Amino acid sequence: MTAEFEVSLESRVVRPDPVYLETSALGPWKQAYRRYLEDPDGFWAQYAGELEWVEPWDRVKDWEYPYARWFVNGKLNITINCLDRHAAGERRNKVALIWRGEEEGVERVLTYRQLHRQVMRFAGALRNLGVGRGDVVCIYMPLVPEQIVAILACARIGAVHSVVYGGFGADALNTRIRDAGAKVVVTADVGYRRATRIPLKTIVGEAVRNAPSIEKVIVLRRTVPHVALHPEMEIDFQECMAAAPSHVDPEVMDAEDPLFILYTSGTTGPPKGIVHTCGGYMVGTYYTAKYIFDLKENDVYWCTADPGWITGHSYIVYGPLAAGATVLITETVPDYPDPGIWWRVIEDFGVTVFYTAPTAVRMFMKYGDEWPARSVLDSLRVIGSVGEPLNPEAFEWYHRVIGQSRCPVLDTWWQTETGMHMLATLVGEPMKPGFVGRPIPGVSAEVVDREGNPVPPGTGGFLVLTEPWPAMMRTVYKNDERYRKYWTTVDTLYLAGDLAVKDEDGYIMVLGRADDIIIVAGHNLGTAEVESALVAHEAVAEAAVIGVPDPVKGQAVKAFVILKVGYAPSEKLKTDLIYHVRMSIGPIAMPSAVEFVLSLPKTRSGKIMRRVLKAQEMGVDPGDISTLEV
Template identity: 55%
Template sequence: MTTSPSNKGQQGVDTAGNATPAGDFKQLLEKGTRFPPLPNIVAAADVKDYQALYDEAASDFEGFWDSIAREFTWVKPWTRVLEGEVPKTKWFVDGQLNITLNCLDRHANGSRANKRALIWVGEDGTERTYTFSELLALTCQIANGLKSLGVKKGDRVCVYLPLTPEGVATMLACARLGAIHSVVYAGLGSSALRSRIEDAQARVVVTTDVGYRRGKTTALKAIVDEAVEGLDIVDKVIVHRRETPAIPLDSSREVDFYELCGSQPTTCDAEVMESEDPLFILYTSGSTGAPKGCMYVHGGYMVGTAYYTRLAFDLKEDDIYWCMSDIGWIVGHSTMVYGPWSNGTTVLIREGSPDYPNPGIAWSIVEKYGVTKVFTAPTAVRMFMKFGPEYPRSHNLDSLRIVICAGEPLNPEAHLWAMEHIGRGKAAVLDNWWQTETAGPTIGTLPCMEIHLGRAGKPLPGYKAHILNREGEPVPPHLGGLLVLEGVWPQMFRTIWGNEDRYLEYWRIIPPYYTVGDVATYDEDGYIAVLGRSDDVMNVAGHRIGTADVESALVSHTAVAEAGVIGKPDPLKGESIKAFVTLKVGYTSGDDLRVELIEHVRRELGPIATPSELEFVASLPKTRSGKIMRRVIKAREMGVEPGDLTTIEE
């Protein structure tokens, strides 16, 4: 007998149909605990049968995407859905459009003109709201301001802005002109910013005097000053001055944001773009080498992100959707800006930290604004866990329907905690996986699907995923292998800016597949668990052990808030395991707890996965998007240079 999660505790079922208590994490992981979809969520869902939709997409791939693309506004229709050979393909060939016509004009000139497009909340509680008509007007004013500086189709504009209305509208303004925006996370250092400006050859930089986070200000303009010093390619720096008194603008190439844009006309014709014309560049940072500038295009990106955002979140006309991310990441581009607004969804964004000024602020916002859908990261869920259930429990979260997690593996304890204390048997808590290059949800659990604890889900309709060994051979269920994708999808990146060979490398590892760089397993039902990057897999005495597995086991202990695990060279075993652990409030580090945690992992995963060392730390190094930087932990432990630290959170 299966039971749905409720506020009275959690139970699931193992593969034999036996009830398992939520606290028995070894059982949950080893027996594949399942939770049925929530009846109220399935009843309201647009998609009620995953397999039927998946089969439909697979049986007529081009027809599937042709039908979806016809939902949107095109200046000129396409003649062919797909052309070329993997990995160099073109989508919606001969089609002409501008993505902003679908994100803005389609709604502003129709029944959604006065519908809220954007709700912005500052960390201090300040609020600004824009209807679709108002957001279109602001976008056009910024576009006209950029045009007055000579910005035109194909020019690159670097956007170094925090999560503000000006930030999202500047992205849209660039797209409207046919300029290519390159958003850099506001807070990356000057060297990282400079390298991205140089690589994109950006003519214009748009920034602000300060950003606000945890009650403090970050002087972003000063970072830009250092980044552009001596860079002749930058013609203008546009500065949104937020502070009073306003900072002076020191050079002839600097101009005030609202002095440039505030009095501009509120209409601006959208540049007609070919389907494969560039829309934006987004840089990703690897552990080695220069950042990769992934480039995306107007046509396929619009169709793919609109569809997969709608599918994964089951977007509805009355949704208030809060994406707890930033425009500096692909999540911000695809599931905060372009995906939701192509669907006419009301989007809430908030500048600042989700735990400031108090640990319950996120739930206050959900309650106040009637948020229905939330996108967040497992790191944030574990942070909420650390504070305790009393914070979400003290708020009315009845408006919530779906919470989706992505960005890293969602460990079972965090998933169960979120189901019990956030979902409360009324809202679904779902996992999914994607990456910058895929540009949208790729593997996931749809609202109509069972949850398989510890597994992200199945390939979404339109994708084909395989798990192979390094020789390209399929691996059996529950055995780790390399996750690869077969074929192409419309919103995927088209190249690495200025480095086509680096783009083609993705398909050279196990041809003809796209290798995502992650290790994964699957169960008998085809549910996939993405364990982490392939370089996050340890080899202990010939056994391949995922760092995420050991971290999940540690975090399942009641004392542990977060864990980071690395492999260290070992003359006997090849590698030994060392764990770094932060504790929840109320727990004290010491030898007794260290032994207890090591024994806990031994019980959960067995002797081969037991850490040889365990160190208590105050915090773990993370990227600004919340991912634990294991390579930095390992470099510090081994006494070597950690490499690129531009994405590390201070």
């Protein structure tokens, strides 16, 4: 199979206010990217030099395909950069974390000095339980400050954390605990979601029954009266902190020591334990948080992800805190108690940088402009996107309604495996709806054919990364062969698994997963392009398409469509949608069937699980659905 196919690249150009580029810390893309190309190692050394190291590195990198070592022989602890250097300096009383619970008015604030003290306390508590350098700690918690405290405490003492999203069930949690060989689980009695209590402690109790590596379970008790603990296994979070020393020196780590294991969502196979290390990951997330988001000292930054995913690791915890930002976290979901809750949060806290998923943007589109209009969003300076491709219609709505036609839309493409942003349109640069942007300075990316040869502009191909980068994963835990496949499938390039197309200016449009390609009569169709055409129709809030067997064409397109409020399913509307796709893309992309649905199967990180739709259509087992949002 070849990945080459023609894609329409028509897109308008949206130019932000020139003041964004004038005040950008990174400067114009061409200038910054030229600096990187002229001296790649010097480029990364500059940004690494802005951080504190216990001992300097000997070399910026060693690259022995397909393995890299970054900041070779450098010694550090990432918490020194996320906490100590701020707590000991002018930021000691700056707000590090703002937390809002699901109920409006339930809030907590931690300064850098206070967060530093709590992290040291919990680091001491872990040490009191026998947790040390190299031990694995599983963190299964709701999005509360204690979750971030636990993550940083592990890093403080050199323990490897494995954060598991608090929406997973017992079987999925057990799989991850057993694979990582975790020694301790940190959890809470409950999480809250749409006024419902999620019994996390009960789930952990089931998950550790067949997990012989677990020695203790630390429980943050949120409910009153407190739930009972099993004294032979369970320990109260606050009590173990109270018994711990108030000061814990940071463990001195080598740049290549493991920092964490994070299991991917498993949408393209069994979950993989992605291993990230201390030095390169620290530099990559710091650089991208500070310079790609273009964070300013007075920004209030809100990423709506969860630390159970890589977005939360990199752009809630490590990157923004290393950059000294004020970070907002909240348990609120986007549509409870109503679809205006997130906009009220932005108004209440004066959020200036907002980073969310295209899935959320499209959901808000479904509810219309009314809810955002009820809140004052003038504080916003930059609005970002992460996850699936941000289709042009969602871009336009996001820019116009949430960004009030003045905020740059920072669309980003990256992966659990990359650890940091790879593609984006830098703040201040011209934006093209539907295009994520160009490789950020420090990253080399290309669109190639099956043999690894660059394809011409306008021709679809495989998105690849051609050079190593600091925050790259080092291996797949206990499965290095799986890691090697990323670098050996297409020539000697890192195969991201996505299809893309590049225009004459070097802007890249990500079309979707390569395994989401639909081949109709020998023509390759990216699911994202067909879905984007459907969402462009005034009646459609969200859409997913799959390939279904066709006796003549090999495959045909079937569409699953969620309608906006005010529109009702009808045969006439089905016909209109099919015709709309024909006129937008061409007859080859016309759906053979349209099914109206109320929801789409998604991972808890918001990605549509098209293989579940396909399995349901074919009447077969969908495989691992542990990441399915329910």
